[in-house]
Ligand SMILES: CC/C=C\C/C=C\C/C=C\C/C=C\CCCCC(=O)SCCNC(=O)CCNC(=O)[C@H](O)C(C)(C)COP(=O)(O)OP(=O)(O)OC[C@H]1O[C@@H](n2cnc3c(N)ncnc32)[C@H](O)[C@@H]1OP(=O)(O)O
């Protein structure tokens with residue numbers, strides 16, 4: 006079956022001409038209607054077409070061009086991203102894109118780390134989440150109209166993960182009803198906040214509240230940093246850019262110091278905790294409610310892991326269809342490198358993972374909106390589950406996506422190392438996701454601690470009912486059960502796949518719990534006992550998160566089946582789900598063998614089934630990446646161009662290299678000529 010219709014996307018940036026014949030053939034041989042899968046991914050035909058209109062508008066607009074980005078200095082890149090911000094605002098007005106969703110779509114299409122990312126992603130959400138109604142009325146209209154630009158200033162030079170260790174102080178002065186913000190030490194300097202260095206006029210600062218020498222914990226405060234007239238820093242404020250980074254050049258991550266800066270009392274965001282005029286402090290209804298923006302952002306990051314990985318896989322799969330190396334036998338034509346099993350084994354599990362993470366993103370979005378509904382009604386009961394689940398999924402998805410981009414880059418051989426492949430910058434700009442919004446390892450401890458607690462409760466109280474994704478912790482009998490997938494066919498049974506993931510997670514939790522007890526029996530207190538099991542806690546969190554991802558993928562397919570999705574689409578999604586499930590068992594085989602859950606009786610059919618799945622995906626590989634529907638602008642890659650004119654595009658883009666502006670190299674006269682022409 007061929008694609009039901011051609012995607013309505015312009016081929017920008019790529020060199021025009023007849024499309025690569027191999028890609029044309031591959032597209033014609035897809036087993037499912039590509040367009041229908043695109044609709045499924047983006048939430049229907051209407052939404053897909055809307056996204057395409059925005060993507061096309063951006064892709065054809067010279068202000069948003071990307072192809073020269075590699076040749077700009079850091080300062081030029083920052084300026085260019087400001088130019089893009091200005092144009093983004095003009096387009097919102099011109100095309101009436103006033104809803105939050107439209108603006109998010111536009112930013113996603115622009116596809117750059119703009120210095121307003123923190124403004125929309127954390128500054129505004131913190132005002133919404135933590136501000137009183139009056140505070141929202143005051144600041145939200147200004148922020149939404151970009152009359153003020155803000156960021157989220159929490160991390161300091163000395164502390165990021167350990168929020169309770171932050172040193173910036175906000176001391177309440179009852180006599181003037183002001184807070185005095187101060188950075189008492191060098192390590193109290195705010196360090197890293199995006200857009201803090203040069204762009205923001207305001208920020209939400211997290212500081213320890215002190216009232217009459219009493220420590221009241223870390224709270225958020227609204228602070229103006231720069232004049233709205235001339236952008237100069239205000240009195241008492243030292244602010245600037247933190248300097249060169251691994252990548253992220255368009256973002257002015259900044260530093261900030263306060264020298265006894267006074268702000269009015271109503272600049273503390275007081276939705277949950279309050280300081281009255283006389284200095285009376287009212288505690289929040291939940292001690293971690295001021296961390297809510299981070300939970301929001303973690304959920305957002307989980308949602309973007311799929312699209313980021315999907316971009317890398319699109320580039321690598323298309324290129325692997327165009328690229329040919331070696332005939333199998335002499336005299337035969339050379340093979341497309343995607344025909345090699347090793348290439349498929351590297352790329353197809355990542356393709357499957359990009360689809361798996363798509364459904365994880367849907368799941369966490371739903372969980373987050375239920376949680377927000379509860380919070381509005383002062384119900385914080387879902388907070389622990391939301392925090393733990395999002396912390397674990399943020400870690401797993403960003404780790405896998407980061408490693409996956411690098412695998413895609415390496416799979417493109419030498420051309421993958423060229424920045425023109427788009428993969429080095431995709432990787433370099435993405436990997437901080439493993440660190441920001443909570444270092445992944447530290448986040449894993451949060452989930453593991455939650456699981457250990459629930460496991461302990463379930464052990465102590467048989468019959469206790471735990472919520473959906475953790476209900477397996479009730480069933481210690483599961484530990485006695487073994488895998489019975491002794492044929493290739495049985496490995497395709499979702500119930501058996503889920504059984505394996507549940508069993509592994511439960512075993513690791515139980516093992517950790519036992520070790521904790523054993524460490525305490527050796528005389529350690531609980532704190533030191535936890536320190537002795539920390540690497541196992543990371544494994545626990547990952548194992549549980551894998552289970553959550555697979556469970557959602559399986560459930561999503563069931564729901565699609567129930568809602569009448571066509572057989573070819575269901576078939577291809579099931580194949581991807583199977584590959585996801587089996588690949589990550591194969592990757593962590595030691596976990597499953599260690600406790601005798603699996604034996605060689607099961608591993609042989611497992612490996613054989615994985616090989617079959619790779620073969621099954623091969624004819625649909627191009628169609629499956631096409632279904633993500635990225636424009637050439639979004640991919641920013643000479644290797645991933647839709648028309649497959651890879652070599653033409655690489656050649657043309659290379660001509661832009663500034664070294665090629667002259668035939669004779671700069672420096673020739675000083676450094677090459679003297680020794681070339683020196684007498685022997
Ligand atoms: C829609 C979006 C639009 C646009 C977006 C556009 C662009 C953006 C794009 C990409 C992103 C780009 C840039 C990203 C910017 C990144 C910004 C940042 O990095 S901001 C800084 C982030 N910092 C962190 O994440 C710090 C991590 N540390 C912590 O969260 C905490 O310190 C800790 C590790 C959780 C520990 O906290 P604490 O010490 O206070 O608590 P305990 O460990 O003692 O735990 C006690 C108890 O509390 C529970 N708990 C902890 N945190 C939470 C929480 N958040 N919610 C609920 N409960 C929590 C914990 O589990 C314990 O529970 P108990 O065991 O006692 O039951």
Ligand SMILES: Cc1cc2nc3c(=O)[nH]c(=O)nc-3n(C[C@H](O)[C@H](O)[C@H](O)COP(=O)(O)OP(=O)(O)OC[C@H]3O[C@@H](n4cnc5c(N)ncnc54)[C@H](O)[C@@H]3O)c2cc1C
Pocket residue numbers: 123156157158159160163164165166167196197198199253258437440441442443444446447539
């Ligand atoms: C690109 C980028 C953008 C950022 N944007 C912002 C922003 O806008 N606003 C903002 O406030 N911050 C921002 N940050 C800061 C970011 O949130 C922190 O860097 C992050 O939370 C990690 O904290 P840390 O740097 O203190 O790491 P550390 O905690 O110092 O981590 C270092 C190592 O120590 C380990 N470790 C730490 N604690 C423990 C423990 N208890 N047990 C065992 N191991 C431990 C970690 O696993 C890690 O391996 C940004 C960072 C980056 C890189």
